[in-house]
Amino acid sequence: MTGLKSKQKKGLSRIQEKNRARIIDAALAEFSRHGYSGTTIDKIAASAGMSKSNLLYYFSSKSAIYEAALAHILDVWLDPLRGLNVDNDPAEELSHYIHQKMKMSAELPAESRLFANEVLQGAPRIRPVLENDLKRLIDEKTKVIQSWIDQGRIKAIDPVHLIFSIWSMTQHYADFEPQIVALTGKSLKDADFRDTAESTVLHLVLSGLGLKRRTGQDA
Amino acid sequence: MTGLKSKQKKGLSRIQEKNRARIIDAALAEFSRHGYSGTTIDKIAASAGMSKSNLLYYFSSKSAIYEAALAHILDVWLDPLRGLNVDNDPAEELSHYIHQKMKMSAELPAESRLFANEVLQGAPRIRPVLENDLKRLIDEKTKVIQSWIDQGRIKAIDPVHLIFSIWSMTQHYADFEPQIVALTGKSLKDADFRDTAESTVLHLVLSGLGLKRRTGQDA
DNA sequence: GTCTATACCCGGATAGAC
DNA sequence: GTCTATCCGGGTATAGAC
Incomplete structure (x- = not known):
C-alpha cells in the first residue's frame, strides 16, 4: 500500500471502531453512486445514522472519508x-x-x-x-x-x-x-x-x- | 429518441449555432472528467472561451447543458x-x-x-x-x-x-x-x-x- | 464523546446596464 | 448578445456548550 494507508487503528475504542466502520460503509454507498462531489457529508451521516457534526468528529474532512473508503x-x-x-x-x-x-x-x-x-x-x-x-x-x-x-x-x-x-x-x-x-x-x-x-x-x-x-x- | 431531444435548432443564427456547439464541446470534456456535480458552469464557460453569464444566455441551467451534451x-x-x-x-x-x-x-x-x-x-x-x-x-x-x-x-x-x-x-x-x-x-x-x-x-x-x-x- | 449553532465559501442563477 | 453585480441556497468545517 503506497498512497493510501489501509488501516491506522492505533488505539481506538470499541465504539469508535464501530462508528468508523459504519461511516465507511455509508460513505461507500454514497460515493459509489454520486461520485465525490455529488455526495454530501450530510447524506453520509444520515445513512450512517448520526449527525453531520458527529461524523466530522470521526473524520476531519470529506476527502478523509473518501480516502478511507477507497483504502478500505x-x-x-x-x-x-x-x-x-x-x-x-x-x-x-x-x-x-x-x-x-x-x-x-x-x-x-x-x-x-x-x-x-x-x-x-x-x-x-x-x-x-x-x-x-x-x-x-x-x-x-x-x-x-x-x-x-x-x-x-x-x-x-x-x-x-x-x-x-x-x-x-x-x-x-x-x-x-x-x-x-x-x-x-x-x-x-x-x-x-x-x-x-x-x-x-x-x-x-x-x-x-x-x-x-x-x-x-x-x- | 425518447427522453432527450437530440436537436431542437429551430431558427438559430450562425453565431448562436457556433456558440452552442462550443459550449457542448467544452461541457463534454468537463462533465466526462468530473461528473455532473464536479463540474462548474464557470469551468465550462472558461473552456468554451466565454463568461459564465454569457453561457447562461445560451443554456438556462447547468442540467440543460448536461442534457444537451448527453443527447449530442x-x-x-x-x-x-x-x-x-x-x-x-x-x-x-x-x-x-x-x-x-x-x-x-x-x-x-x-x-x-x-x-x-x-x-x-x-x-x-x-x-x-x-x-x-x-x-x-x-x-x-x-x-x-x-x-x-x-x-x-x-x-x-x-x-x-x-x-x-x-x-x-x-x-x-x-x-x-x-x-x-x-x-x-x-x-x-x-x-x-x-x-x-x-x-x-x-x-x-x-x-x-x-x-x-x-x-x-x-x- | 456528542450535539447545536454558526461562520464561511462556493456555485447556480437572476437583474439589469450597456 | 454580452457584460457586471448580486442574491441566495447549500455544503464544508469550526467553535463551543453540554
Missing part, C-alpha cells in the same frame, strides 16, 4: 488476482479467477462502482497505488500467464490485454447495472442471469486460450 | 451497432463492429466516459433512452446473432451477453485509461498498443464463436 476496498479488491498460481491448471485457475470477479460484481457492486468512478475521473487519489502495488501485481501475474504460454499450456495471447478483458467483462455487470437492467430486466441478483453471464465470459476466455471448460464451473 | 453523443454512440447486418458474414460483421467500437474508444474517449458516468450513477437522465431506443436496437441485433446461431454459422452463445462483452472490453480502454496508463505506460494513442488491444478482443470473440480471424482486420 483496495485490499479486498485486488485480492482475487493474487491467487493466480502458475503451478496449477490454467483452465482451473482462470475459471476460479473469473468466478471470483463475477462474485465480487454481484456481491460488492458499490465497491466496483467506487473504483470505476475514481479511475474514470483520472484516478487522482489512487494513482500511486495503481502505479506501485497494482503494477507489481500485474507484472507478476502476466509472467504467470506468459509462462503458461511458453509451456504450451494455453494459446498465445497478450497477457495484459487478457487481464483487461477479464476485468472489463466481469466489472461491467456491476458498473453498468442500470443499463443491463434497462435492456434485459435482469441483473446479477437473478441466479440464472448470473450463471449465463459467467458462462459466457468463461467461454470467451477459455476458448480464446484453446482450453475446454471444466465440468464443475466454480473451481 | 447518443446518436453517434449507438450508431456502430445499427450496422450489424444479418446477411453478411458474421466474422466480418463482428470484426467491423469491434473495430468501430475500438475506434470510438480511441477517438472519442470523453463521450465514452460521459456515458459511463451517467450509467454508473444510475442513469437518471438517459434511462428512458436506454429502455426504449437502445432496448429496441438490442432486441433487433440479438435476433441477428441468434439467427447466425440457428443457421449454424457461429457457435451457440447468449447474444445479449456477447454484446455486453464486446461493449465492456472495448469501452474499457477509454473509461479506465488512467489505470491502463499506470499499468502499461501506454494507451490507445499508441498505435501498436491499439493494434494489440483490438487483436486480443477480436481473438476472444471470434474464437469463442468458432470463427477464424480474417486476414484484413478492418472490414
Whole structure:
C-alpha cells in the first residue's frame, strides 16, 4: 500500500471502531453512486445514522472519508488476482479467477462502482497505488500467464490485454447495472442471469486460450 | 429518441449555432472528467472561451447543458451497432463492429466516459433512452446473432451477453485509461498498443464463436 | 464523546446596464 | 448578445456548550 494507508487503528475504542466502520460503509454507498462531489457529508451521516457534526468528529474532512473508503476496498479488491498460481491448471485457475470477479460484481457492486468512478475521473487519489502495488501485481501475474504460454499450456495471447478483458467483462455487470437492467430486466441478483453471464465470459476466455471448460464451473 | 431531444435548432443564427456547439464541446470534456456535480458552469464557460453569464444566455441551467451534451453523443454512440447486418458474414460483421467500437474508444474517449458516468450513477437522465431506443436496437441485433446461431454459422452463445462483452472490453480502454496508463505506460494513442488491444478482443470473440480471424482486420 | 449553532465559501442563477 | 453585480441556497468545517 503506497498512497493510501489501509488501516491506522492505533488505539481506538470499541465504539469508535464501530462508528468508523459504519461511516465507511455509508460513505461507500454514497460515493459509489454520486461520485465525490455529488455526495454530501450530510447524506453520509444520515445513512450512517448520526449527525453531520458527529461524523466530522470521526473524520476531519470529506476527502478523509473518501480516502478511507477507497483504502478500505483496495485490499479486498485486488485480492482475487493474487491467487493466480502458475503451478496449477490454467483452465482451473482462470475459471476460479473469473468466478471470483463475477462474485465480487454481484456481491460488492458499490465497491466496483467506487473504483470505476475514481479511475474514470483520472484516478487522482489512487494513482500511486495503481502505479506501485497494482503494477507489481500485474507484472507478476502476466509472467504467470506468459509462462503458461511458453509451456504450451494455453494459446498465445497478450497477457495484459487478457487481464483487461477479464476485468472489463466481469466489472461491467456491476458498473453498468442500470443499463443491463434497462435492456434485459435482469441483473446479477437473478441466479440464472448470473450463471449465463459467467458462462459466457468463461467461454470467451477459455476458448480464446484453446482450453475446454471444466465440468464443475466454480473451481 | 425518447427522453432527450437530440436537436431542437429551430431558427438559430450562425453565431448562436457556433456558440452552442462550443459550449457542448467544452461541457463534454468537463462533465466526462468530473461528473455532473464536479463540474462548474464557470469551468465550462472558461473552456468554451466565454463568461459564465454569457453561457447562461445560451443554456438556462447547468442540467440543460448536461442534457444537451448527453443527447449530442447518443446518436453517434449507438450508431456502430445499427450496422450489424444479418446477411453478411458474421466474422466480418463482428470484426467491423469491434473495430468501430475500438475506434470510438480511441477517438472519442470523453463521450465514452460521459456515458459511463451517467450509467454508473444510475442513469437518471438517459434511462428512458436506454429502455426504449437502445432496448429496441438490442432486441433487433440479438435476433441477428441468434439467427447466425440457428443457421449454424457461429457457435451457440447468449447474444445479449456477447454484446455486453464486446461493449465492456472495448469501452474499457477509454473509461479506465488512467489505470491502463499506470499499468502499461501506454494507451490507445499508441498505435501498436491499439493494434494489440483490438487483436486480443477480436481473438476472444471470434474464437469463442468458432470463427477464424480474417486476414484484413478492418472490414 | 456528542450535539447545536454558526461562520464561511462556493456555485447556480437572476437583474439589469450597456 | 454580452457584460457586471448580486442574491441566495447549500455544503464544508469550526467553535463551543453540554
